[in-house]
Amino acid sequence: MKTIGVLTSGGDTPGMNSAIRAVFKEGVGRGMSVMGILHGYKGLIAGMIRQLQHEDVANVMHKGGTVLRTARSEEFKQEEGFCRALDMLRAYDIEGLVVIGGDGSYQGAKLLDDAGIPTIGLPGTIDNDLGYTDFTIGFDTAVNTITSEIYKIRDTMRAHDRVGVIEVMGRNCGDIALWSGVAGAADLILVPEFPIPWERAAKQLVNNKIRGELSSIVIIAEGAGRAEDFAKYVRENTDVEIKAIVPGYIQRGGNPTAFDRVLAARLGQRAVELLSNNTGGRAVGIRNNQIIDVSLEDAIKTPDHFDEKLYRFNSVLAKF
Numbered sequence: 092m093k094t095i096g097v098l099t100s101g102g103d104t105p106g107m108n109s110a111i112r113a114v115f116k117e118g119v120g121r122g123m124s125v126m127g128i129l130h131g132y133k134g135l136i137a138g139m140i141r142q143l144q145h146e147d148v149a150n151v152m153h154k155g156g157t158v159l160r161t162a163r164s165e166e167f168k169q170e171e172g173f174c175r176a177l178d179m180l181r182a183y184d185i186e187g188l189v190v191i192g193g194d195g196s197y198q199g200a201k202l203l204d205d206a207g208i209p210t211i212g213l214p215g216t217i218d219n220d221l222g223y224t225d226f227t228i229g230f231d232t233a234v235n236t237i238t239s240e241i242y243k244i245r246d247t248m249r250a251h252d253r254v255g256v257i258e259v260m261g262r263n264c265g266d267i268a269l270w271s272g273v274a275g276a277a278d279l280i281l282v283p284e285f286p287i288p289w290e291r292a293a294k295q296l297v298n299n300k301i302r303g304e305l306s307s308i309v310i311i312a313e314g315a316g317r318a319e320d321f322a323k324y325v326r327e328n329t330d331v332e333i334k335a336i337v338p339g340y341i342q343r344g345g346n347p348t349a350f351d352r353v354l355a356a357r358l359g360q361r362a363v364e365l366l367s368n369n370t371g372g373r374a375v376g377i378r379n380n381q382i383i384d385v386s387l388e389d390a391i392k393t394p395d396h397f398d399e400k401l402y403r404f405n406s407v408l409a410k411f
C-alpha cells in the first residue's frame with residue numbers, strides 16, 4: 092500500500108494522539124503517505140483529508156483529546172453518506188484505513204472493509220467495554236484521574252461525616268467504577284453488570300454509620316444510575332447525609348498515562364503492519380500483554396468481560 096488514512100471517531104480518549112503518531116511513524120517508515128482524516132466519519136464524508144506531516148504529530152504524545160478531532164455522524168449510517176465516504180477514500184487514493192474508536196466506530200469500520208477498503212480498528216474508548224481486548228486506549232488515564240479525585244472528595248466528606256457518591260462514566264460498563272473504586276478504597280461500587288437494589292445499598296451505608304464509619308465513598312457507574320438519584324433515594328429513606336459528585340468530562344481529558352501512551356503506540360504499530368501485508372477487517376488489542384488482532388466481526392460480537400472476582404473482593408472488604 093502506498094497511501095493509508097487514519098481517523099478518530101466517537102468519544103475522544105487520552106492516548107489517541109499516541110496512536111495517530113504511531114500510525115504515522117510506522118507508515119512513513121514503510122514508505123507510505125499517511126492521510127489524516129479530520130472529524131471522524133463526518134469529516135470523511137466532507138472530504139476533510141490532508142497528508143500528515145512530521146509537525147502534525149510532533150509534541151502531541153502527552154496531550155489529551157485528538158489532533159484529528161472526532162465526531163459522531165448519523166449521515167455515515169445512511170447509504171448515501173456511506174457511499175460518499177467510500178468515494179472520498181477512493182478520490183484520495185486511500186488504500187487502507189485505521190479507525191480509532193469504540194464499538195460503534197468498529198461497525199462503520201467493518202462496513203468500509205466489506206466494501207473493499209482494508210480497514211483496521213484500534214480500541215479508543217475510556218469505557219474499556221470491548222471484550223476482545225484486556226484494555227482500551229484511555230481507560231488507564233480515566234481510572235487514574237478518578238482515583239485521585241476520590242481522595243480529594245474523601246477528605247472533605249470525612250471532615251463533615253458525610254457520604255460521597257461519585258458518578259463515573261461507563262455507558263453500559265462498570266470498569267471505570269470498579270478499577271477506580273478498588274484503587275480508591277471505595278466502600279460501595281454500583282455497576283450495571285451487578286445491579287444491587289438501592290434499598291440494600293442504602294442499608295449498607297446505614298450499617299457503616301452504626302459501626303462508627305461515619306463517612307463512606309460510593310462509586311456509581313453512569314450505566315447503573317445517576318449519583319443525584321441515588322443521593323435523593325438515600326436522603327429520603329435514611330438519616331445518612333450524602334452528597335452527589337459528578338466529575339464528568341475531566342475523566343475523558345488530560346495527559347495520558349505512560350501506560351496509555353505505550354499501549355496506543357504498540358497498537359498503532361501493529362495496525363500499519365497489518366495493512367502493509369494487505370490485511371484488513373481486523374481489530375487490534377492486547378491480551379496477556381501480547382498485541383493481538385481478531386476479526387472486526389469478532390471484536391464487535393465478543394461480550395464485554397467484567398472482573399467479577401475483583402468486584403466481589405471489594406464487596407467483601409467493604410463489609411469489615
Ligand code: ADP
Nearest residue numbers: 101102132163164167192193194195196198199
Ligand atoms: P463509539 O465508537 O465510541 O462507540 P459511537 O457509537 O457514537 O461511538 O459511534 C461513532 C460513529 O460510528 C457513529 O457516529 C457512526 O458514524 C458510526 N457508527 C456507529 N454505529 C454504526 C453502524 N451500525 N453502522 C455504521 N456506522 C456506525
Ligand code: F6P
Nearest residue numbers: 102193216217218260261262343
Ligand atoms: O463512550 C465514552 C463515554 O465517555 C461514555 O462513558 C459516555 O456515556 C459517553 O462517552 C458520553 O459521550 P458524549 O457526552 O460525548 O456524547
